[in-house]
Amino acid sequence: MEVLITDGMMKKSLSVLRSVAPVASRTGVVSSFPHSMAGISRFADGEHQVRRTSPRAYVDGVNEVVERYGYDYVLPVGGWTTNVFSEHRDALSAPIEEVLPGRESMRIAQDKWRCYLLARALDVPVPETVRLDPDGDVSAADSLGFPLVVKAGTESAPRFVEYATSEAELRAAVDDYAEQYTDSPLAQEYLSGEGCGFFALYLDGEPAGSYSHRRIREFPPTGGISACAESILDETLTEYGTRILDALGWNGPVMVEFKRDATGTPHLIEINPKFWGSLDLGIASGLDFPEAMVRYLRDGTRPDFSFSSRRFHWPLSGDIQHAIARPDSTPAIFGDLVSPRTDTNLSATDPLPHLVEGAKAVVSPFLGS
Numbered sequence: 406m407e408v409l410i411t412d413g414m415m416k417k418s419l420s421v422l423r424s425v426a427p428v429a430s431r432t433g434v435v436s437s438f439p440h441s442m443a444g445i446s447r448f449a450d451g452e453h454q455v456r457r458t459s460p461r462a463y464v465d466g467v468n469e470v471v472e473r474y475g476y477d478y479v480l481p482v483g484g485w486t487t488n489v490f491s492e493h494r495d496a497l498s499a500p501i502e503e504v505l506p507g508r509e510s511m512r513i514a515q516d517k518w519r520c521y522l523l524a525r526a527l528d529v530p531v532p533e534t535v536r537l538d539p540d541g542d543v544s545a546a547d548s549l550g551f552p553l554v555v556k557a558g559t560e561s562a563p564r565f566v567e568y569a570t571s572e573a574e575l576r577a578a579v580d581d582y583a584e585q586y587t588d589s590p591l592a593q594e595y596l597s598g599e600g601c602g603f604f605a606l607y608l609d610g611e612p613a614g615s616y617s618h619r620r621i622r623e624f625p626p627t628g629g630i631s632a633c634a635e636s637i638l639d640e641t642l643t644e645y646g647t648r649i650l651d652a653l654g655w656n657g658p659v660m661v662e663f664k665r666d667a668t669g670t671p672h673l674i675e676i677n678p679k680f681w682g683s684l685d686l687g688i689a690s691g692l693d694f695p696e697a698m699v700r701y702l703r704d705g706t707r708p709d710f711s712f713s714s715r716r717f718h719w720p721l722s723g724d725i726q727h728a729i730a731r732p733d734s735t736p737a738i739f740g741d742l743v744s745p746r747t748d749t750n751l752s753a754t755d756p757l758p759h760l761v762e763g764a765k766a767v768v769s770p771f772l773g774s
Contacts, residue, residue, distance in 0.1 A: 412483035413441030539583035546592035598665025603646030632723030
């Protein structure tokens, strides 16, 4: 069984690669670059460059790699790639339908406004949100109060999150958004609680395994990717997440992201219809979704997961950046680095990818969030 993994520059692609390599006869990595974080791993048997000139050209490029090198399966990792494969699934050379959501389910998951409408219909709490006209009056957001968050309306869009504490800052944030994108941004009430998530793998439209997490540190600290997190089983997150995913008739891996308000109630933030950046945490907790997907594609075997709570941090992909932004967190980060009870993605037996990861960590704080 030969498996090709996309998005080699993402740390989660390295996680997927390390997960599936023991059960695959050969593994390959696709990236937009000649060399990538996952591609230089000792677990990668082949590295292939496919540029993202257009969605269909990317599919054609992946097909060429599959046919030339004889890969049996392709696992999409990033949001853009997963969305492209969902829309162009009929054109893919390798079988993938069994681990992709339906097209309409994917479209809803990508559209944050439609997600909020669905959640409200299902009695799942959502932050108060309005959709703004970039060329119009921003006073439509007055009812939300300040501070508030201005964000992209599409999950797969490049990350855009700005915070406004006044109407002037809101106008500036909307103008900034309009300079970069052509769609409408969302203005959303700011929730002061912790970030948390529900993670699941659906096979044949049924949940095959799930868990939740709580974020201990994030980057940026005001709300972003997990720098340190703990896996948990949370009944409320499971109930809300499952309610949404069942309504979508979901299939494949997915993260449903929440943030708690001041009372501790989780509110839906977005659906991430793809593998997620904190994937290592789930694998360490006994829910190895990438391996389970490969086994399912190969012979239809459904997984039998056993969960154990774990604490995980990513020193070079979040925690260093967090420490630069919040120096008072440095002792806690160092404590996790040396604690035998905190897992990390750093690997002494597979060190080369962390050279790339470290370079990204040094550069990213100076590039903005």
